Amino acid sequence: MTTTEIKVYRDLMGANEKWASRTRALLMEKDILMLNLIGSPGSGKTTLLEGLSAYLGDGTGFAVLEGDVATTRDAERIQELGVPVSQLLSGGSCHLEAKMVFQALEDMDLDDLDIVFVENVGNMVCPAEFDIGEHAKIAVLSIAEGDDKPLKYPLLFQEAEAAVLTKLDLLPHVPFDLPACRRYIQEVHARLPVFEVGALRGEGLSDLAWWIHEQSV
Amino acid sequence: MHEFSICRFLLDAVGEEYDRIEPPPRGLEAVRVVVGGLHQIVPDYLEGAYTALTKETRFEGSHLDIDFTPIEGRCWACDWAGVIEPPIFVCPECGELGVELQSGKELYIETLEVKT
Numbered sequence: 001m002t003t004t005e006i007k008v009y010r011d012l013m014g015a016n017e018k019w020a021s022r023t024r025a026l027l028m029e030k031d032i033l034m035l036n037l038i039g040s041p042g043s044g045k046t047t048l049l050e051g052l053s054a055y056l057g058d059g060t061g062f063a064v065l066e067g068d069v070a071t072t073r074d075a076e077r078i079q080e081l082g083v084p085v086s087q088l089l090s091g092g093s094c095h096l097e098a099k100m101v102f103q104a105l106e107d108m109d110l111d112d113l114d115i116v117f118v119e120n121v122g123n124m125v126c127p128a129e130f131d132i133g134e135h136a137k138i139a140v141l142s143i144a145e146g147d148d149k150p151l152k153y154p155l156l157f158q159e160a161e162a163a164v165l166t167k168l169d170l171l172p173h174v175p176f177d178l179p180a181c182r183r184y185i186q187e188v189h190a191r192l193p194v195f196e197v198g199a200l201r202g203e204g205l206s207d208l209a210w211w212i213h214e215q216s217v
Numbered sequence: 218m219h220e221f222s223i224c225r226f227l228l229d230a231v232g233e234e235y236d237r238i239e240p241p242p243r244g245l246e247a248v249r250v251v252v253g254g255l256h257q258i259v260p261d262y263l264e265g266a267y268t269a270l271t272k273e274t275r276f277e278g279s280h281l282d283i284d285f286t287p288i289e290g291r292c293w294a295c296d297w298a299g300v301i302e303p304p305i306f307v308c309p310e311c312g313e314l315g316v317e318l319q320s321g322k323e324l325y326i327e328t329l330e331v332k333t
Contacts (some may be wrong), residue, residue, distance in 0.1 A: 001244060001333070002332075002333055003246055003331070003332060003333070004242070004329050004330070004331055004332075004333045005328050005329075005330050006234070006238060006328060006330075006331060007328055008234050008325075008326045008328055008329055009326070009327060010230055010234060010323060010325060010326045011230070011324070011326075012223065012226060012227050012230060012250055012324045012325050012326055013223065013226050013324060014226065014230050015225075015229040015230060016226050052247070093218060093222065094219055095219055095222070097222060104262075125257050126218075126219035128257070129219055129223070129256065129257065129258075130219070130222075141226060145248040146297050147275070151303070151305065153257075154255070154303075154304040154305075154326075155255055155256065155257055155304075158255065158304070158318075186307060186314050187305045187307050187314065188304065188305065189306070189308060190306060190314040190315030191315065201267045210319055
């Protein structure tokens with residue numbers, strides 16, 4: 001018996017990519033923009049979506065896919081706004097995968113939608129590795145987490161098409177160096193647009209909503 | 218622990234490639250994968266996932282070899298090229314931001330070693 005080496009050169013994540021491609025085709029057919037929000041637990045992703053809902057414009061139909069390890073708490077918050085929402089429970093997994101997202105979209109009425117936000121499972125590491133068929137990943141980092149996180153979790157900021165710094169209202173109360181944080185983001189991803197947001201008071205949300213609309217065009 | 222998920226996708230692909238080999242091999246000895254340095258993949262976890270997920274399957278006893286490729290970039294301003302470590306895309310020569318990534322995002326199966 002001998003050992004033979006077979007050259008393969010095949011994408012390791014091909015099985016995930018297959019579902020991501022199906023999602024992209026579905027979104028293109030329905031003319032929907034899908035954004036994948038990634039950030040730590042407690043970084044303010046749900047509050048950001050709650051705040052954004054008032055700034056996206058009356059004519060914009062949007063829905064949310066909520067990824068969580070457990071509970072439907074976030075989905076209930078979004079539902080209270082009258083926004084269609086689907087809860088994806090990862091059952092302990094630290095990220096969403098393309099197949100779960102595709103299946104959730106298939107179960108959703110997509111006809112009147114312009115934007116789907118996916119709120120990924122709270123985590124800065126794992127979700128950055130997975131293509132779920134989104135048009136753009138958005139890195140969400142709160143003021144309370146510390147200004148050096150872009151350097152510590154570079155893949156997320158590399159993969160993202162925008163970064164949102166949340167909880168801006170906490171800035172006077174915590175030692176967070178905003179210019180340094182912006183510099184760190186640039187060091188990882190030079191031309192990444194950065195939005196500073198205080199979602200509870202609506203601060204910075206119109207700029208972010210404007211950017212989102214630009215992505216839809 | 219996303220290494221388990223990644224390993225499931227890996228084994229799907231390995232299974233498909235293995236079944237395509239003619240004449241059918243007598244077993245799988247090793248899988249070699251290439252992982253770019255920008256990926257946040259812990260080799261021990263990926264190897265552990267491989268051992269766990271191949272247990273009691275036709276690939277039990279085979280092993281996973283991981284080749285890490287460095288993060289490499291090129292400066293658009295001064296044309297410096299080299300290894301970027303840690304992943305901060307500032308040119309070490311001229312200080313310009315936005316060093317372009319040349320390699321470091323690879324994630325693919327390079328070879329299968331099979332018994333014939």
